Amino acid sequence: MKHLVTSFPRKATAQMKKKTLVAIFLRFFVLIVLLLISTSTIAVYSNYRMIDDAREANRNYLRAASSSLDGLLDKIKDQGYSIASDTSYLNLLSFTDKSQTHYASTAYLLSSKLYDLFVSDSAVDDSFIYFSKLNTILAGSGSYDPVFYLERNYHFRDYPLTFWDQQFKSGIVSSILPATDVYRQSGAAGEKKYKTIIPLVLNIESVIGSSSFMVVNIDEQKIYQMINNMNITKKGDIYLIDTLHNRIISSTDRDKLGDTFDIGALQINPSSGTSESEMLIHGDNNILSFHPSSWDNLGFLVVTPEKALTAPVYKFLYMTIGVIALFMLIGTAVSVVFSRGIYSPLAEMVHVVKRLAKAPFESGKSEYDYIKESITTWHQYQQETMPSLIQIFLYRALNQQLNKEDIERLSEKYDFFRGGGSLALAVVRFDFLRDHHQQAAELHQTLISLHKPLLDINSNEMVLFLQEQDDVGVTVFVTEELHPLLSRYEEDLVGEISLTVGISKIFNQLEYTQRAYKEATEILDLRSVGECGMIFNATTCAPGRTGVFFSSDMKETARKYLENGHVEGASELLDQLFEGARIQHMRFAVFRQFVSDLLYFAVETVYNRRMDEEGIFGMPASEMIAYVNSLHHPSRIEAACRTVFENVIAQVHSQQQSSQAITGMLDYISTHLAEVNLTSISEHFHMNTNYVSQYFKKHQGVTFTDYINRMRIEKAKELLMNTDHTATDIGRLVGFNNANAFIRMFKKLEGTTPNEYRKSARTIYNYSSMEG
DSSP states (O other): OHHHHHTSOSBOOHHHHHHHHHHHHHHHHHHHHHHHHHHHHHHHHHHHHHHHHHHHHHHHHHHHHHHHHHHHHHHHHHHHHGGGGOHHHHHHHHOOOTTSTTHHHHHHHHHHHHHHHHTTOTTEEEEEEEETTTTEEEETTEEEOHHHIIIIISEESSOOHHHHHHHHHTOOOSEEOOOEEEEEEOGGGOEEEEEEEEEEEEOTTOSTTOSEEEEEEEEHHHHHHHHHHTOOSSSOEEEEEETTTTEEEEESSGGGTTOBOOTTTTTOOTTSSSEEEEEEETTEEEEEEEEEOSSTTEEEEEEEEHHHHHHHHHHHHHHHHHHHHHHHHHHHHHHHHHHTTOBOTHHHHHHHHHHHOSSOOOTTOOHHHHHHHHHHHHHHHHHHHHHHHHHHHHHHHHTTOOOHHHHHHHHHHOGGGGOOSEEEEEEEEEEESSOHHHHHHHHHHHHHTTOSOEEEEETTEEEEEEEESSHHHHHHHIIIIIHHHHHHHHHHTTTTEEEEEEEOOOBSOGGGHHHHHHHHHHHHHHBBTTOOOSEEETTTOOBOBOSOOSOHHHHHHHHHHHHHTOHHHHHHHHHHHHHHHHHTTBBHHHHHHHHHHHHHHHHHHHHHTTOOHHHHHSSOHHHHHHHHHTOOOHHHHHHHHHHHHHHHHHHHHHHHHHHHHHHHHHHHHHHTTTTOOHHHHHHHTTOOHHHHHHHHHHHHSSOHHHHHHHHHHHHHHHHHHHOOOOHHHHHHHHTOSSHHHHHHHHHHHHSSOHHHHHHHHHHHHHHHHHHO
């Protein structure tokens, strides 16, 4: 064999090299494609999320900014309109000439009023009132000639004196004008830019053809600071726009201040609520979000370049694609270099496998795949054949169906059946709290990991076949492998599983398998319930005791507690019995019979009281007892017994309470027959009327109304016999407020009227007395 292997060529064949390179390249290519798909998917989703988040941020900002600006403008407007009721203002409206008496003092008072009104507001730069009759402007700083004030002291770049004259002649209305620069005369140097303001024009007289109007000059820088400080948008520019004049009033993009625009091209509707659109600006797509102000000609517009949002994602995507492509090139190059030095016997070993394998080599098939499939098939055949043979052997051995001839025939073909060394059986019994079949399958797989033959006996028992070199090997396997494995399994399912394992005595001949199985099961049946542990064997586990643990007095006491629904007494008795069983080291088989006797008392109580056995036990009584007898752990058996007792006693207690309640109701009805009704009895016993009606029907077999009517008629019959009261009076005495109702009910139940009944009954009574 050595000569055969060394004679194989060490170099791989050219065909295999080619296939190897192709396989390497294809694997790299598939990997790269998958990485590109996943990266692109993440990038597309990230873009969508970022754009969606930007829209939501814009909407939130627009609502907040619009509300703040509306509040500021409304406050300034209200302050301005408060002048309309000022005495000084009203007096000036009545003046026609500045030379009139009190003009100077009145103008001073109003100027002071304007100064006090807006001086504390940092958003207002200046304000003035223009009086056309007097041809004067009254500002917070004093009284001015309109030409001087508007051309030298406060020169509007876009609103000269002629603009204000035209506005006045056409009937000015309250509105906000687009922002403009204001210049002031500065000595010989000429005009210098003062600042940018937003004029707020107020018709404070509130009449058409008014003779005065107020202008409040709002500092545009303050508006800019407000909208900029509140900015929560993502890389967007914010514009306060005048939709009437298509002008930009204020903006975070300072270069656009005062510019005009085409509102139709923006694809927004100023008259509606918040609207959104998209448009190309300088070849780039932009997201537009608009929200109107409560002022007719104002609105906020946020313009967010989509490129600013998505550029980082695309940058990351391009870098990732580049890294992936570089990785593919380097990986392919390295693989080509190393594949040239492949030295492996696999190329020639294919020929050996061809001779050994049953399946022929298919043309065009990979040599690697062919060898892999052949070896996998051999391994699978071994795994499927050997366990099935061992399981058949164990089953026949446990049922004494295997003789020496069978063993000899099997030992000729399989080493396992030749015996030798030390043999033992481990009988594993288990109780599951729920999902028995799934948990049993998991336990089966756990035990298979020990690589020992395993046989399922029934739904609660398995047998593990142990074969080691000597007796010490069996002991070591049980203590160091079997016990730790089952302990970990039980800890993982704490509270859901109970395991007990019986280990047989060690034997050397396969013919003794059945005897070993009986020994292991006897160890589990004879063990003491007072011993804690999982694994029991003949050398370390002393058998439990037998004897009378359940006296006739205890039996009678248990029966009495069940019949009377005595919760505390039954609990104390069970504590005494189970604790006594542990202290006296009762055998497990005796313990199980002792619990069966207790369960029979519970079943007897259920039958005697005609209770719903399936409602109490969750199954028929016979199945419940069989289920408890199938349990293999004392704690599970004890818990099942306690549960049965608790359910039965609770049901007995419920019956007793029901009996007491109905007796009290009947006594109450008898005592208060004339006035009792469903409402009064419900209030007396603190119950719902519907519940009382259903409860009464369940326990008496008739409705509450029928029972009351019958009792009242019986009482009426007694009064008709023994008194001379009229039928009407008797009906009222027994609870009928209407004589006709009493007569109808009496005739319905007795077949005759009250008077006819009295006459007939007394005739019979007199006749009987005469005969006596």
